[in-house]
Amino acid sequence: MTIFKKIINKEVPADIVYEDEFCMAFKDIHPKAPTHVLIIPKKEIPSMAEVAPEDKEILGHLLLKAAEVAEQLGLKEKGYRLVINTRQHGGQEVPHLHIHILGGRPLKWPPG
Ligand code: 5GP
Numbered sequence: 001m002t003i004f005k006k007i008i009n010k011e012v013p014a015d016i017v018y019e020d021e022f023c024m025a026f027k028d029i030h031p032k033a034p035t036h037v038l039i040i041p042k043k044e045i046p047s048m049a050e051v052a053p054e055d056k057e058i059l060g061h062l063l064l065k066a067a068e069v070a071e072q073l074g075l076k077e078k079g080y081r082l083v084i085n086t087r088q089h090g091g092q093e094v095p096h097l098h099i100h101i102l103g104g105r106p107l108k109w110p111p112g
Contacts, residue, residue: 004040004096018069022061025069025101034104035073035080039066045097048086066099075103 006012007026014026017037028036041058045051051059063082070080080103085092 002044002094002096004038004094004098005044008040008042017073018065020065022058023065025065028100032100033102033107035075035102037069037073037101038098039069039101040096040098046095047090047092047097048084051097062099066101070101070103073101073103075101079103081107 003012007014008024014029016024016026018025018039021042023039023041025037025039028038039062041055041062043055043058045055045058066082070076070082080101083100083102084090084097085100
């Protein structure tokens with residue numbers, strides 16, 4: 001079981017900023033920006049490489065909620081970045097799909 005599934009199950013504590021039937025958003029334990037939140041589906045999808053047509057609603061839900069959470073965190077006006085690291089070359093460490101919400105400072109582009 002991944003660490004994120006344990007967070008969903010409330011077996012591992014997390015600083016949860018949003019939760020509903022389909023997703024959960026919580027603060028990243030090692031923040032890479034002044035605001036760094038992860039939003040994850042409750043469904044166990046390992047990465048973007050495994051999404052299926054049946055995941056259309058949950059994927060749309062995640063993006064809509066990411067925008068809402070970003071606003072709730074005060075990031076809307078100046079902006080923010082959503083990142084989905086995917087598998088090895090994408091730098092993914094936890095094999096449970098997650099969107100990073102990063103903000104609170106100007107972010108460089110392109111990534112390393
Ligand atoms: P990835 O590299 O897979 O895209 O990102 C995984 C993220 O999960 C990392 O930014 C890492 O700091 C965060 N993370 C890993 N373990 C935990 C944990 O137990 N709790 C929380 N809140 N974040 C975690």
